[in-house]
Amino acid sequence: MTITNPTTTSAWSALTQHKASLTPNLRAWFEQDPSRAQKFSFDAADLHVDLSKNLITEETVQLLLKLAEEVNLAERRDAMFTGEHINVTEDRAVLHTALRRPKGYSPPSLLMGRMSIAMFTPF
Known part of the structure; x- marks a missing residue:
């Protein structure tokens, strides 16, 4: 099994570009998307995880999934x-x-x- 350096992947490059293009404004993100809390929250066993207040978007999640796949x-x-x-x-x-x-x-x-x-x- 070969180990892939994540920084050499196309997903990493896309994430870097994505980060540079973001204008983080949580207040605006919640106003623009009233379902943001629901979209970025989930339950795992007895744990409730709320990622909605992190500087992520749906595109961020897709790019992270692509990175996971590439490595x-x-x-x-x-x-x-x-x-x-x-x-x-x-x-x-x-x-x-x-x-x-x-x-x-x-x-x-x-x-x-x-x-x-x-x-x-x-x-």
Whole structure:
């Protein structure tokens, strides 16, 4: 799996141009779009996240999604959660995600061969 430097992507360039073109004015943005709070808010488990007061637009979100795609973020995330060897600085897999798993979650068998989750559950 190759690592892409995000600053070399076309999405990064587009984000840089987008940032330069923005005239941040939250008051005006809320006046122009009464549904801004709804558009930039979501619930994740017991958490309510409101990004509407951040200096973002719908275009910003689309460009960030494009950047994530160009650097293969989903593939990298999946590699992390399955315990693949992605920690190049320490030359090993990253397994800390297994330690933060939800109660009752069974990690992929790949992880079970590398560590014993049971020894960490008391902590």
